[in-house]
Amino acid sequence: MQPLTNRSKQVDRSPMTFSEKLYLPSIAKGMAITFSHLFKKRPTIQYPEQTRPFSQVFRGLHVLNRDEEGRERCTACGLCAVACPAEAITMEAAERQDGEENLYREEKYAAKYEINMLRCIFCGLCEEACPKDAIYLSETFAPANFNRQGFIYNKQELLIPNPVTEKEAYEKAAGGRVRKPVNE
Ligand code: SF4
Ligand code: SF4
Numbered sequence: 001m002q003p004l005t006n007r008s009k010q011v012d013r014s015p016m017t018f019s020e021k022l023y024l025p026s027i028a029k030g031m032a033i034t035f036s037h038l039f040k041k042r043p044t045i046q047y048p049e050q051t052r053p054f055s056q057v058f059r060g061l062h063v064l065n066r067d068e069e070g071r072e073r074c075t076a077c078g079l080c081a082v083a084c085p086a087e088a089i090t091m092e093a094a095e096r097q098d099g100e101e102n103l104y105r106e107e108k109y110a111a112k113y114e115i116n117m118l119r120c121i122f123c124g125l126c127e128e129a130c131p132k133d134a135i136y137l138s139e140t141f142a143p144a145n146f147n148r149q150g151f152i153y154n155k156q157e158l159l160i161p162n163p164v165t166e167k168e169a170y171e172k173a174a175g176g177r178v179r180k181p182v183n184e
Contacts, residue, residue: 059122059137062115062153063160063173067105070162073134074113075106083129088119106132113155117142138173 019025045052054060065073076093094111096104103109127136145151161169 054139058139059124061117061138061140061142062120062126062158063136063138064110064113064155064158065134065136066160066163066170068163069102070164071101071103071105072109072159073105073132074110075108075132075134076110076113077108077131079129079131080126080135083125084120085123085125086119086121088116089126090114090116110155113158115153115158117151117153118148 067073076091078091078093081087081089081091090112091110091114092112093108096107096109122137124137142151142153160173163170163174
């Protein structure tokens with residue numbers, strides 16, 4: 001029959017030689033390959049003591065951002081939810097009241113903001129869609145959980161610590177990944 005490709009190989013069906021019947025040369029060859037791996041760099045890392053550096057384009061857990069005065073940047077415009085192909089984002093908007101200018105940057109803010117991490121595919125479209133630099137994907141993994149409800153992150157879980165009142169926690173959470181707003 002005509003072969004479809006030229007990848008087929010002829011099988012050698014000649015009788016085994018004496019040394020092949022002993023199997024010792026093949027075993028020695030196999031052991032030599034195994035032994036050679038002792039001197040190679042180990043690909044495994046001792047997690048969690050050691051961690052592997054992430055790629056610059058790694059996209060992890062979402063963070064809701066604040067401005068330099070600690071005010072929430074999100075204005076509940078809904079663009080991230082519209083851009084999300086997995087329909088993972090839901091929110092409820094509320095109007096900022098007098099005296100709340102130090103809490104919310106815009107006149108409208110997200111009273112409720114949720115992301116369902118079981119739906120999310122970490123595509124980053126929500127970050128790209130946001131006109132206020134209010135959401136970005138960090139270098140943090142979503143931790144494991146035993147129930148589905150634990151993967152629905154609410155606003156308090158997503159919100160970055162306040163850079164004014166919780167400076168240390170903010171810097172740790174930001175980890176150099178917060179994009180500086182372009183239009184300010
Ligand atoms: S990363 Fe993608 S899938 Fe996840 S919430 Fe954002 S837009 Fe939706
Ligand atoms: S995170 Fe950005 S895009 Fe999403 S509702 Fe808030 S301001 Fe709008």
